[in-house]
Amino acid sequence: MNNRSFLTVPLLPTAWKKFAFLFFPLPILLVIGLAFSNPDTEPNEAAQIIYGFWAIGFGILNLTREKVEDEMIQSFRLQAFQTGFFWLIWGLGALMLINYLRFDRLTSEMFTAYLVLFLLNLYIYAAFQVQVYQSKKEN
């Protein structure tokens, strides 16, 4: 059955996973380098660099094919995106509540697109890996 359409998401080849993992240590080295070259760098700015790189890393991992990309993996992927979005809403809600309790306001400079993208991609990746782990567990 052919169900290809403009809604189909093209996935990256499996080899891209190795490339994605480069994005995790890279911003830490970059931030350390920045701290040495410019000691006035704000911690929030450094955090945004890390969130941005990690968001890209998890984004690539989420859009990379598994070795066998069969219907079960596709259903896990679909569930992971739904669960990841659900966790993001609750996670952001919790962060806003913590911020409100600590600083008496719901919003904060730390709530940036980088943080949201990082959390979303992290939750999607986690939800996917949990399902893969559960399927691999022996009966």
Next chain:
Amino acid sequence: MKNTIKIERARYNLTQQDLADKVAVSRQTINSIEAGKYVPSTVLALKIAKVFELPVEAVFQLEDLDFE
């Protein structure tokens, strides 16, 4: 949904990997279906039934839980 894949595999002397190769999925997928952890699509269920030369309802059966 319960199934008789394990019994049919034994009848045909097939490993999970053999069956997985025949229906173009991973061994984990066959393992998850056998264990009732994953419900296959209609297409995959038909493919599995075809390997065992049986109608799909002989391999996959609904349980009371499926009607809740």
